Amino acid sequence: MSKSEKENEIRLAAVRILKAKGYVIEDESSGSGVPKLSRLRLRLDGDQVGEMCAVKVTTSGRIHFVHDGAGSFKVLDDMDLILHACPVSGDTSKVRLSMFAQKTINDAFGKTFARLDSLGKGNLPIWLNPDREDGDRFVGSGFIGEALWSETVSIADEDDEAGKRSQASQSSDGSIMDVIKEMLSKHMGVSPDKIDIDVRVRV
The missing domain is CATH 1.20.5 (Single alpha-helices involved in coiled-coils or other helix-helix interfaces)
Structure with missing residues (x-):
């Protein structure tokens, strides 16, 4: 199975879990290089507008948003929620799904950018892990405790x-x-x- 096929399998698992939580889901992924099911509109309890959610699949634990050079991050600014999806180390049949409010992720990336910019390294790409990592490039990591919810599930539909x-x-x-x-x-x-x-x- 190729990397893109595996990532798609994980996104399908994420959608399955979100539906089990009662969400009505609309895929709003579009544009060149944007994978299907990577940008979702989630509606709950009859909400007509819903919330936009970016699904970030990673094997290292780190996720990336591009800084626009004007104090914000592309894609992130358009989201309400971020769903972090990472296969479990030692058991790639399972994935840990963690849902975050946009502000949590934005604060983490903003903190890291500020540190790097103060060191004259504001041009460096930022990759952050919800689990804590040391170093100036990862100063904003370690926000798993702020997850709205987090659970480990089977990638395959067990039923x-x-x-x-x-x-x-x-x-x-x-x-x-x-x-x-x-x-x-x-x-x-x-x-x-x-x-x-x-x-x-x-x-």
């Missing part, structure tokens, strides 16, 4: 996977019985649909 396993099991069982009936029909000289098989298991 869907269980259904697929059940269907596969039923299909497999049916095929075996069909083969046995076909073999018996040839041996007995009767049509397979005339044969009933009673399976008993001795313990």
Whole structure:
């Protein structure tokens, strides 16, 4: 699976969890290089306007917003919420989803930019992790405690996977019985649909 396919799988998992929380979701991702399901409008309890949410998928834990040179960050200024999605270290079948208010992320990036700018390094790109990291470039990190909610979930839809396993099991069982009936029909000289098989298991 390619990186882009894996990231799309994670976004689908994020959408699944958001729907389970009661959100009505509209994908408003558009433009060159903007992945589907990366910018969502979330509506809750009949809200007609909703809130804009950026879904940031990362494997390192760090997320990035581009500083516009005028004191703000592109995309971030247009959002109300930021959903941070990072696969769990040591178990890439699971992802930690953490929802933040826009102000939390904006303050973290603004704090980092101010530090770098004071050091004459305001041109450096900013990548921040909700978990704490040391160094001037990460001075705004460590905001996981301000998450509106955070939970670890399976990337795959467990209910869907269980259904697929059940269907596969039923299909497999049916095929075996069909083969046995076909073999018996040839041996007995009767049509397979005339044969009933009673399976008993001795313990």
